[in-house]
Amino acid sequence: MPNRLATERSPYLLQHAHNPVDWFPWCDEAFDKARAENRPVFLSIGYSACHWCHVMEHESFEDAETAVRLNDHFVSIKVDREERPDIDQTYQLAHQILTQRAGGWPLSMFLTPDRKPFFGGTYFPNQRRYGMPSFGQVLDGVLDAYRARRSIVDKQGDELVEWVAKLGGIGDDAAGAIDASILGRAAAGVMSRADLDNGGVGQAPKFPNVMSLELLFAAGHFDGRDDARRHALFSLQRMASGGIYDQLGGGFARYSTDERWLVPHFEKMLYDNALLARIYLDGWRVLARSPGPIERSRCRTVVSETLEYLLREMVDDVGALTCAQDADSEGEEGRFFVWTPAEVARVVGEKDTALVCRYFDVRVGGNFEHGRSVLWTPESLDAIIGATGRDRAEALEALARARAAMFRARSERVAPMRDDKCLANWNGLAIGVLADAGATLGETRWLDAATRALTVWESRAWSKGRLAHAMRGGEAYGVGFADDYGSLAGAALDVFEASGDGSALRFARDLIDALIHWFWDEATAMLYFTPSDGEVVLLRSQEVHDHAWPCSYGVCADALLRLATLTGQMRYRSVAETMLRRVASLARRGGLGAASIVRAADRAARGSVEIVIAGARDREDVRALVQRAREAYVPYRAIVVVENAEAVVALGIDPSLVRGRTVQTDGRAQAYVCRGTVCDAPVGEPEALAALLSAG
Numbered sequence: 001m002p003n004r005l006a007t008e009r010s011p012y013l014l015q016h017a018h019n020p021v022d023w024f025p026w027c028d029e030a031f032d033k034a035r036a037e038n039r040p041v042f043l044s045i046g047y048s049a050c051h052w053c054h055v056m057e058h059e060s061f062e063d064a065e066t067a068v069r070l071n072d073h074f075v076s077i078k079v080d081r082e083e084r085p086d087i088d089q090t091y092q093l094a095h096q097i098l099t100q101r102a103g104g105w106p107l108s109m110f111l112t113p114d115r116k117p118f119f120g121g122t123y124f125p126n127q128r129r130y131g132m133p134s135f136g137q138v139l140d141g142v143l144d145a146y147r148a149r150r151s152i153v154d155k156q157g158d159e160l161v162e163w164v165a166k167l168g169g170i171g172d173d174a175a176g177a178i179d180a181s182i183l184g185r186a187a188a189g190v191m192s193r194a195d196l197d198n199g200g201v202g203q204a205p206k207f208p209n210v211m212s213l214e215l216l217f218a219a220g221h222f223d224g225r226d227d228a229r230r231h232a233l234f235s236l237q238r239m240a241s242g243g244i245y246d247q248l249g250g251g252f253a254r255y256s257t258d259e260r261w262l263v264p265h266f267e268k269m270l271y272d273n274a275l276l277a278r279i280y281l282d283g284w285r286v287l288a289r290s291p292g293p294i295e296r297s298r299c300r301t302v303v304s305e306t307l308e309y310l311l312r313e314m315v316d317d318v319g320a321l322t323c324a325q326d327a328d329s330e331g332e333e334g335r336f337f338v339w340t341p342a343e344v345a346r347v348v349g350e351k352d353t354a355l356v357c358r359y360f361d362v363r364v365g366g367n368f369e370h371g372r373s374v375l376w377t378p379e380s381l382d383a384i385i386g387a388t389g390r391d392r393a394e395a396l397e398a399l400a401r402a403r404a405a406m407f408r409a410r411s412e413r414v415a416p417m418r419d420d421k422c423l424a425n426w427n428g429l430a431i432g433v434l435a436d437a438g439a440t441l442g443e444t445r446w447l448d449a450a451t452r453a454l455t456v457w458e459s460r461a462w463s464k465g466r467l468a469h470a471m472r473g474g475e476a477y478g479v480g481f482a483d484d485y486g487s488l489a490g491a492a493l494d495v496f497e498a499s500g501d502g503s504a505l506r507f508a509r510d511l512i513d514a515l516i517h518w519f520w521d522e523a524t525a526m527l528y529f530t531p532s533d534g535e536v537v538l539l540r541s542q543e544v545h546d547h548a549w550p551c552s553y554g555v556c557a558d559a560l561l562r563l564a565t566l567t568g569q570m571r572y573r574s575v576a577e578t579m580l581r582r583v584a585s586l587a588r589r590g591g592l593g594a595a596s597i598v599r600a601a602d603r604a605a606r607g608s609v610e611i612v613i614a615g616a617r618d619r620e621d622v623r624a625l626v627q628r629a630r631e632a633y634v635p636y637r638a639i640v641v642v643e644n645a646e647a648v649v650a651l652g653i654d655p656s657l658v659r660g661r662t663v664q665t666d667g668r669a670q671a672y673v674c675r676g677t678v679c680d681a682p683v684g685e686p687e688a689l690a691a692l693l694s695a696g
Contacts, residue, residue: 116157250305428487554596568654
């Protein structure tokens with residue numbers, strides 16, 4: 001018989017609907033039962049693409065004996081961390097305080113009936129191993145402590161809640177001034193941890209850390225840090241050559257288990273691919289000025305393949321973008337993606353097998369598990385050609401042919417499961433880069449997909465001034481969080497700048513107005529993660545540290561500043577600058593963990609470059625100027641096309657931004673570039689505009 005999770009929407013919760021464990025979703029009923037029967041609560045938090053979540057389910061939650069122990073002595077609650085990031089954040093922090101080490105998933109916490117944590121961990125094996133107790137031993141120990149030493153359990157829960165409240169907020173020492181030095185300090189911090197041999201930041205396990213790479217590009221642009229610029233480009237080259245990148249189908253896995261980017265944790269997340277497509281697009285822009293460790297054409301290819309992957313495999317029936325693809329298929333992690341030499345030979349033929357296997361490092365014995373190999377390209381094509389004696393043009397043709405054939409053959413394998421719920425914050429990241437890249441690289445399908453997805457969120461998830469956090473099957477649900485509003489507002493601004501669609505600008509403004517109303521507290525000068533009328537899980541927190549995606553403080557401050565530039569509304573700038581002053585010292589100290597806040601603070605300090613192009617959007621000379629504006633690497637910019645100033649002002653654009661911006665006397669288009677209160681003379685030629693924008 002299915003348990004209570006059978007009526008939930010989350011694919012992760014539905015995966016557990018037939019466990020013998022008597023699961024509850026997060027709800028008052030579960031805690032009422034725990035209180036009435038004086039039981040501890042077992043809280044298990046995970047997500048559908050999490051490999052170790054699947055392992056713990058198979059070992060423990062599908063086990064009848066373990067289920068009896070849980071059902072007889074505990075109240076068990078299962079939470080999808082993607083649906084309820086507020087719950088996850090709170091108990092992850094509690095775990096870190098309790099264990100003095102980083103958390104992760106699955107998160108296994110034990111609570112009193114009043115929701116206070118008193119013990120926890122992450123994955124527990126079903127048998128004692130890895131230096132860890134078995135899950136059964138953990139259950140016995142927790143139950144004994146709860147029954148025999150209840151006063152100590154309650155005291156520990158109270159103390160832990162106090163620490164969560166203290167560390168989950170913004171301390172007084174976080175405040176400071178906003179100035180351009182924040183970027184330099186943060187970039188220096190990133191470079192101090194740079195892996196100069198393999199690219200990226202830190203050691204294994206190696207995450208892309210995209211926001212940190214954005215800081216390096218910005219530091220190269222504004223501060224002349226060529227070492228930062230080159231390391232960011234080197235990191236892009238190494239990731240694109242690695243197993244973390246899907247060499248056949250495009251798109252990136254979540255992280256690499258080793259420092260070389262070879263063996264990934266194979267799940268593919270929407271946020272990673274959105275952020276990585278954006279940083280490769282920026283890499284393509286940066287490389288227009290001077291060469292680097294990665295070819296400019298390779299950056300464009302990675303952008304294209306990644307976005308095509310999203311459109312091919314991650315878009316749902318109504319046009320929104322789904323969360324993730326699993327790491328596992330056929331009961332094995334990575335089985336869908338790995339190869340043996342014999343499998344390659346069957347697909348590409350005997351003549352090309354040696355070339356293809358060497359190029360992708362498919363070897364006898366494998367570079368992964370079970371004799372299989374992850375595809376990556378550690379060796380240069382020139383070296384391979386020299387070793388195999390193949391003609392270069394012939395080798396390139398053979399590799400292209402093999403890649404297409406292997407992709408087709410792989411498509412016939414059992415594919416990993418897709419988590420088909422859609423989240424507003426991650427959709428905002430994807431919609432934004434689809435719009436930006438589509439307009440910049442001339443791919444109208446990408447821009448159309450971005451516009452469609454934004455329309456879906458507005459029509460299905462925006463109601464009475466409130467945004468839902470999630471959709472599944474086109475049906476919206478869940479209370480929106482601050483980053484949902486900020487991320488989707490940023491995406492709407494990207495769509496507006498890419499297309500001139502006034503409805504996108506209006507939606508961005510509606511979202512930001514709602515963000516201020518529900519999440520901004522004037523009295524404390526803080527932006528909260530949850531709305532003022534939302535559920536409080538131990539505390540109402542502020543999110544000032546980035547995840548693998550931007551934190552709500554960073555993404556919301558950036559959207560506020562961008563909207564202020566376009567509309568001239570000082571209220572938006574005032575809220576953003578107040579937010580950022582409240583955390584400026586925190587950002588100055590923690591570049592890696594607060595990179596999105598550093599970027600927003602740097603935008604606030606320097607201002608956005610305003611690029612206004614006068615003329616009809618469909619004219620060839622206007623398109624040429626817009627193209628040059630979009631191709632340039634300008635970290636903080638706003639692009640507006642003006643055919644009729646009054647019509648643009650009616651959309652809500654700042655009158656001072658567009659009035660007086662006219663075409664040339666002969667009717668040809670011209671561009672106006674302003675930085676703060678200083679404007680350059682208007683130019684009509686694309687090359688002249690490119691020169692203006694390259695001046696910094």
